[in-house]
Amino acid sequence: MQTLKISNKLVKYAFIAMFGLIAIHSNAQVKKDSIQIRRIFDMALEDGKAYENLRTLCKGVGHRISGSAAADSAVNWGYNLLKSMWVDTVYKIPITVPCWSRGNIELATIYHDDTRLNITALGGSVGTNGLLKAKVVMAYGLEDLELLGEKAIKGKIVFLNKPFDAKTINGFEAYGACVSQRYNGASKAAEYGAVGVIVRSMTHKHDNNPHTGGMGYTDENNKIPAVAISTEHADMLSQRLKDMPDLEIGLRLNCKTLPDKQSYNVVAEIRGKSKNASIITVGGHLDSWDIGEGAHDDGAGIVHSIEVLRMIRANGYRPKHTVRVVLFMNEENGNRGGKGYAQWVKDRGEKHLMALESDAGGHTPRGFSISASDSLYQIISSYRSILEPYGCHVFKPSGGGGVDINPLKLDSALTINPNMILLGFLPDSQRYFDFHHAKTDVFENVHKRELEMGAASIGSMVYLIDKYF
Numbered sequence: 292m293q294t295l296k297i298s299n300k301l302v303k304y305a306f307i308a309m310f311g312l313i314a315i316h317s318n319a320q321v322k323k324d325s326i327q328i329r330r331i332f333d334m335a336l337e338d339g340k341a342y343e344n345l346r347t348l349c350k351g352v353g354h355r356i357s358g359s360a361a362a363d364s365a366v367n368w369g370y371n372l373l374k375s376m377w378v379d380t381v382y383k384i385p386i387t388v389p390c391w392s393r394g395n396i397e398l399a400t401i402y403h404d405d406t407r408l409n410i411t412a413l414g415g416s417v418g419t420n421g422l423l424k425a426k427v428v429m430a431y432g433l434e435d436l437e438l439l440g441e442k443a444i445k446g447k448i449v450f451l452n453k454p455f456d457a458k459t460i461n462g463f464e465a466y467g468a469c470v471s472q473r474y475n476g477a478s479k480a481a482e483y484g485a486v487g488v489i490v491r492s493m494t495h496k497h498d499n500n501p502h503t504g505g506m507g508y509t510d511e512n513n514k515i516p517a518v519a520i521s522t523e524h525a526d527m528l529s530q531r532l533k534d535m536p537d538l539e540i541g542l543r544l545n546c547k548t549l550p551d552k553q554s555y556n557v558v559a560e561i562r563g564k565s566k567n568a569s570i571i572t573v574g575g576h577l578d579s580w581d582i583g584e585g586a587h588d589d590g591a592g593i594v595h596s597i598e599v600l601r602m603i604r605a606n607g608y609r610p611k612h613t614v615r616v617v618l619f620m621n622e623e624n625g626n627r628g629g630k631g632y633a634q635w636v637k638d639r640g641e642k643h644l645m646a647l648e649s650d651a652g653g654h655t656p657r658g659f660s661i662s663a664s665d666s667l668y669q670i671i672s673s674y675r676s677i678l679e680p681y682g683c684h685v686f687k688p689s690g691g692g693g694v695d696i697n698p699l700k701l702d703s704a705l706t707i708n709p710n711m712i713l714l715g716f717l718p719d720s721q722r723y724f725d726f727h728h729a730k731t732d733v734f735e736n737v738h739k740r741e742l743e744m745g746a747a748s749i750g751s752m753v754y755l756i757d758k759y760f
């Protein structure tokens with residue numbers, strides 16, 4: 292049975308190779324490629340620019356929510372940096388972005404004894420229009436709301452306190468299991484007559500930093516204010532509610548949504564030498580939340596991507612395919628950049644071979660998630676042995692891509708290239724949510740060497756795919 296399977300696979304590879312789609316990865320090629328991959332890592336580790344680029348983005352521009360003056364500065368920062376690298380073309384693609392302002396009042400207190408709670412408004416929340424004072428009802432997660440029902444919820448602030456599961460090893464899986472209470476909490480609670488929501492921060496870490504993030508309203512339900520609370524204060528509030536179920540919270544927020552604004556995706560490319568060159572896109576998102584410096588999320592992905600282009604240039608390597616870096620705008624609260632880029636690609640009639648997104652932080656590389664047909668996945672996973680010595684060995688056969696690049700493949704109205712490969716860069720996930728969307732997401736919390744290893748891993752993958760497809 293096993294033999295039959297293997298021979299079928301070989302036939303399939305031979306078939307693909309015959310038609311020039313790939314070259315089978317022989318031992319001699321692995322050896323040759325290993326030398327080139329070693330060079331890429333040497334460049335990133337000995338003479339890398341990713342860390343200094345991150346410093347100028349974080350310290351020179353700082354946080355940069357879509358539609359802000361800082362986001363405009365980030366666009367200029369990216370454009371000027373890419374221009375200075377002597378790539379073939381740098382474009383600014385105009386897009387319209389939503390604009391939300393946090394305002395300057397964010398206060399939550401336990402009314403009875405004036406205990407101040409560490410909260411921050413969720414992105415997109417309405418303000419309170421003065422003081423909002425109400426009793427609080429705690430729910431373990433959205434699934435609890437139905438059990439509590441309108442009788443328990445109406446006129447109250449709902450405190451959604453489902454924690455990250457400590458037993459879940461991968462941080463993104465823990466996040467995935469909880470994040471619906473942040474995104475949908477306000478609209479679901481409003482369905483039962485709630486007047487506000489307080490959501491436990493999305494992190495394993497026990498500290499006093501609230502983590503913001505996107506939330507959305509539905510047309511059917513009242514728009515009620517929504518805030519995140521630090522994990523320490525979530526535990527404190529939970530305990531206080533046990534002792535005093537009638538306690539009241541006073542909430543004041545003056546955040547609001549402003550009219551849409553014009554912004555840009557920044558795109559730079561080195562054109563491929565092949566007559567049939569396709570596009571390889573590598574990107575991250577330039578916008579960030581409006582606290583911290585957007586260092587891991589997603590300054591890291593931005594400088595990873597720029598470093599790939601720089602290393603190709605510095606190495607004097609002319610790729611077969613066009614390698615394009617995209618600094619996407621508005622990933623955090625609208626995905627207008629991702630959708631706008633997909634539309635731009637479609638309007639130009641371009642064919643994509645592969646798109647890779649780095650939006651999981653600047654920690655030690657572990658591998659890639661890969662969305663591709665079975666046969667393409669087999670080809671890509673054959674590169675594992677080359678990257679394994681660098682600790683980059685996870686080749687996850689699903690979930691590749693990311694918010695910014697998914698529209699290239701998923702928007703059925705675009706149907707650009709159903710055979711394209713989507714990759715997501717996978718760094719270690721243990722500490723990402725310590726910083727994610729919090730004021731601690733700053734340059735100092737990114738490790739130089741880990742960041743450089745990430746850039747080299749992504750550069751290696753781009754090199755291999757460019758060479759073999």
Ligand SMILES: [Zn+2]
Nearest residue numbers: 576588589650
């Ligand atoms: Zn991000």
